[in-house]
Amino acid sequence: MGEPIIQASNLVKNFKGFHAVNGVSLNVEPGTIHALIGANGAGKTTCFNLLSKFLAPTSGAIRFKGRDITRYKPDRVAREGLVRSFQISAVFASLTALENVGMALQRRRGESFDFWNSPKKLAADRTRAEELLDQVGLNGDYHTPAAELPYGRKRALEIATTLGMDPEVMLLDEPTAGMATEDVSRITRLIQTVAAGRTVLMVEHNLGVVSELCDRVTVLARGEILVEGDYDTVARDERVIESYIGGGGHG
Template identity: 60%
Template sequence: MDTAQIDTTSAQDYALETRDLGKSFAGFYAVKGVNLQVRRGSVHALIGPNGAGKTTCFNLLTKTLSPTTGKVFLEGRDITRLRTAQVAKLGLVRSFQISATFPHLTCLENVRVALQSDYGKSFRFWSPISAVSELNARAVELLERVGLANALDLTAAELSYGKKRALEIATTLALDPKVLLLDEPTAGMGHEDIEPITKMISEVSDGRTILIVEHNLSVVATLCERITVLQHGEVLTEGTYDEVANDPDVITAYMGGVDEL
């Protein structure tokens, strides 16, 4: 993309930005007028009660959906009309709410498959294993980073739910994203898994920009520097955790929901 198409002012401060972003379905706006600015190198949360438009917003950012209005910028580049694969190549990668790994491949093999794309290797599963053995060291490094050093030869199906999520994040990191979107990384986890995953996300955030949708607000409080609150598809407020938690409009929005501030 030509550098003339890059908003250098935006790129200097924000890794990810939306301007008047909106999506309507048969005239109903699930997301409307969202202006989001995620600072480079920060961990930023997108929260809100059920039906607030968080997942729709994520789908717009990663091009699973095309916006009805507005624009999306990645490091100052207008990516509004690009496809999912194109924005992934530019460094915007999403980890889904439901774990998306190959259940019958080992942890090492799962990460190595993801690395093949980054290293320009073709996905020829019938080739000799030596053809991709050079990727093993990097795969091991990524697995160690997410706490799976002792699970290299276990299949994804053998892992606990929390460790499956860790494996998914390792495969996402294999794509070397500039901006990592995490969709409810602790969803469905027991208390014993939440703390290790939270710690792991904190560790992998070093030098990386992360936007996270998360219902567990203690996780948000631990990880995130800035929080944007959505309600009925629109931005209700934005601020630090303390600012958001003490905002009367936010408290009202969450009353009667499954979350508590």
């Protein structure tokens, strides 16, 4: 393999002396779907926040495509192709699905959301927004306010807005959290589709989703890496079984 697209080296995050993440080193290979898993309190959300730049590490370094991004802000790494979605849907409730994706398209260019652009540019944005909504199965919801979409379709809209930022790497935070079985299957298929030609790093509790989607799995416990490998390898590891049965510590 070549150089990892994301490379974390000895990441530490302390909160008032408590080690939420303690010495985590992680390589995410380009073109893979990589999961961070662990019992509640294992430190995976803190680790994810560090990698997506929503938290600054106490120590350690993060590189993206070979460049040190340890001190970058989230908006800067997003413009460079490292784009995050959230466990709690982060769309604008009062805007339509089309308008939400349009905002992401304009944000990718560093512009504010307005209607003062040339008709040609606005038409191109609308066409691209429709393509993205079609890709995530929302072709019948162009003009539906986000607040009126069912939960699973709202998460699909969030993925469409993430795609609107043209990411090389998609960071997905619990993409199937709180979903009914039917929605979980739909979002799993959607992630498989949009991962083509991209890298995906995800935090996910649903081990069925992880086993179906992920090329590599990193298991955290008490803020440290417990084991890493493909799903079958980590699922058989006695330390992983004990971690899930016995709890994952704090973090």
